[in-house]
Amino acid sequence: MKHLSPIMLAGTGSDVGKSLIATGLCRIFRQDGYSPAPFKAQNMALNSYATPDGFEIGRAQAVQAEAAGIPCSTDMNPILLKPSGEHTSQVVLNGKPVGNRNAYEYFRKEGREELRTLVHEAFDRLASRFNPIVMEGAGSISEINLKDSDLVNMPMARYADADVILVADIDRGGVFASAYGSIMLQDEEDRRRIKGIIVNKFRGDMRLFESGRRLMEDVCGVPVLGVVPYAPDIHIEEEDSVALGLKATGMARDKVNIAIVLLRHISNFTDFNVLERNPDVNLFYTNNVDDIQQADIIIIPGSKSTLSDLCELRRNGLAQAILRARREGKTVIGICGGYQIMGMEICDPEGIEGSIESLPGLGLLPTRTILESDKVTRQVQFRFLDSDAPCKGYEIHNGRTVREADSRPLNSINDDGRTDGCIADDRCFGSYIHGLLDNPTVIDFLLQPYLKEKSGKDFDYTAYKEEQYNLLAAHLRKHIDIDRLYSIMGRK
Known part of the structure; x- marks a missing residue:
């Protein structure tokens, strides 16, 4: 295949849809016979994922790798920042945590060149194996106060000699100002590198923006490659907890109501995507005591700051509500940090x-x-309780949990005979394994007390995700000028 130049999806701000478009482009390039790979030099997220070789990266790059049809690796996200407080983050370098840093310590200029070398080396390794590299920026490219310490936006694009496509969110308003300002605040070299604009999250009649598209091109001096409308029926795993605000809330009749406890430092909420798609389930996120009391099943999810979230559960009354629900016969389970809390x-x-x-x-x-300071990061295959059905998931946690001698483990790990988790009875158990609830055997066990009969066949989440990647690719092909994009990338 012809070599394509790297492409970077840069943003006018955070949550403009860069990750989603990068995911769709990874699938498009794969469909067209290329061997793409995603790359984000530095990511900040609580949703992370374990690579096949037992390291940790941002969930978005794992999803993008899946769309590209390749295993994920730390080269796709060499720096991961996991917020652990208002001004503090755990720093993960090449998949392993190296300690906590406050924002000032991390973003000051001293030591940045070592990090810059690290991300450049990761990119070079990736670029030697894949074509093209689909890069993603972080936040806004026009934070000029952070320009000298920036590792992920235009300085990374310069190093990679990447073509930059600016993604602008029309739904939040001010799309002309944000696009124009993002371009004009660049120096001349970086401005020339921006080859196109994608207007994202459009709602309504597309014809109403035809004149706006021409005006944006005239004002910005950059072609608009596409106007992408919202696609609420396409479901790709989200990385940022801001997405939880869009999840269903409240009780539903004739369904199993599952309340995910909305912890302040919630992480890996993708654990519940399969349950959310189950037609018998109404799943919602809440920190409301009444919701906890009314739900059939309460799930305490993962947390980046387990002790802090445990304190908050006691302060806001949710701990008492969970204990009361358990006494009343409701199901309570915990995943990772939630397992520790239980x-x-x-x-x-x-x-x-x-x-x-x-x-x-x-x-x-x-x-x-x-x-403990040593973090466990690994993919696992396991058996749930007494079932022989193969299950899989992954672990990412700091901590060692010991069961009392007469207690029962939940899972048996296949490769080394370890056990995981603990079960008190059919309606109370916990596990360290993320993705536990992606497995039909576990879902059937969880829902069985609340369903008179099982409806339909097992939900094949792997096939479902493949379908969603293909739908996303078709959606982007319809609304983005992919031929023009190829022309931009094919200059070498």
Whole structure:
């Protein structure tokens, strides 16, 4: 295949849809016979994923790799920042955590060249194997106060000699000003590198923006390659928790109501995407005590700051509501940090999460957790309870959880005979495994007490995701001038 220059999806701001368009382009290039790979030099997200070799990257790049039809690797996201407080993040380099940094420490100029070398080396390794590289910027490209320390936007595009496509969100308003300002605030070299604009998240009659499209091209001096409308029927895994605001809320009749406890530091909420698609389920996120009381099933999800979230559960009354629901026969389960919260105690002797040395858990499971600096990141295959059906998922956690001697594990790990999780009874259990609820065997067990009979066949989530990637690719082909994009990228 002809070599294509790298392309970078840069944004006028955060949450403009760069990740989604990059995912769709990865699938398009794959469909057209190329071997694409995603790349984001630095990502900030609580939703992460374990690579096949046991390292950690941002979930968006794992999704993009899946759309490209390749295994994910740390070269696709060499720096991951996982917020752990208002001004502090855990820094993950090449898939392994290297400690916490506050924003000032991280973004000051000292030490940035070492990080810049790290991301350049990751890009070079990727570019030697794949064609084209679909790059993604971070936030806005016009944060000129951070220009000297920027690792991910225009400086990375310059290093990669990438063509830049600016993604502008029309739904939030001010699309002309944001596009024009983003371009005009670049220096001359970077301005020339911006080869097109994609207007994203359009609502309404597309014909109403025909004159706007021409005006944007005249004002910005850059062609508009497409105007992409919202596609609410296409479902791609989200990375940012801002997406949770769009999830269904409240109770539904004639369905199993599942409440995901909306923790302040919630992570890996993609654990519940399969349940959300189940026609028998009404799944919603909440921090409302009444919702917890009315739900059939309560799930405590993963957390980046487990002790802090446990404190908040007690402060806002949700801990008492969860315990009351359990006494009333409702199902309560926990995943990762939620599993730790359900135990008898969480200890943090090394101060991994801060100054709190220990807290009693909710006491729903006979387990005790010690937080440790070494992070576990691995993909796993396992058996759920006594079932012989193959299951798979992944682990990302700081901490070791010990069950009391007479308690029962939830899962058996296939490769080394380890056990995972703990089950008190059919309506109370927890596990470290993300993706636990992607497996039909586990979903059937969870829903069985609330369904008179199983409806339909097992939901094939892998096939569903493939269908969604193809639908996204078709959507972008319809609304973006892909031939012109190829022309831009084919200059070498």
